Amino acid sequence: MSVTKELIVVKDLHKNFGDLEVLKGIDQTIHQGEVVSIIGPSGSGKSTFLRCLNLLEKPSSGQIIFEGIDIAAENVDIDTHRKKIGMIFQHFNLYNSRTIYDNIAFPLKHLGWSKDKIQKRVLELLELIDLVERKDSYPSQLSGGQKQRVAIARALANNPKVLLCDEATSALDPQTTQSILQLIKKVNKEFGLTVILITHEMAVVKEVCDKVAVMEDGRVV
Ligand code: ADP
Ligand code: MG
Secondary structure, three states, X not given: OOOOOEEXXXXXXXXXXXXXXXXXXXXXXXXXXXEEEEEOOOOOOHHHHHHHHOOOOOOOEEEEEEOOEEOXXXXXXXXXXXXXXXXXXXXXXXXXXXXXXXXXXXXXXXXXXXXXXXXXXXXXXXXXXXXXXXXXXXXXXXXXXXXXXXXXXXXXXXXXXXXXXXXXXXXXXXXXHHHHHHHHHHHHHHHOOEEEEXXXXXXXXXXXXXXXXXXXXXXXX
């Protein structure tokens, strides 16, 4: 597959927290189907950048053009935008009181999918992450790698355009990290999913990424 279509174009993105300028003018183009990694020292603004992409943080100025729509603009519909984006985190952020099945089904229920459609999709995802037989388990009964697989399934449930990963393998041992990277690679190749991942592990960069952005003090250098 040739990777040419622009999916996200970031122009002169700034983000301040009060007087603290955290993003100081970011320009980046991310193409459909790419796996891009963001590396850089702690505090350089990597997470803030990712959080701006799904509007967990409101940009202070600049543009984030996502499929032609500037989501940094005032009147953008946040819920519509968020449907296009899945996100996973270092500590998985699963619902501990819900089963694996219900964790994955949760965003689909929230979107008002029918029960039949939800069941079909959740089973498909359980097969993808190879945890069909654990569907009635609770997160506390799974290993870290299995929990991250569930988090990936939940993030992909409604077929987003982009998967954002914030240090998603940082809490995992090297072997488990490999298995998560293989899964990310697989969804990238099979579904053409665009992936943006923050990592501090060079092994991750070498294993899966098409492109690397190095951040330093609020800029891509
Ligand atoms: P990184 O992910 O590269 O470690 P972050 O984006 O988390 O960096 O943070 C960049 C800077 O922004 C840090 O100095 C951090 O303390 C600050 N920061 C992040 N989030 C907030 C917030 N909600 N309020 C105030 N400062 C924040
Ligand atoms: Mg961070």
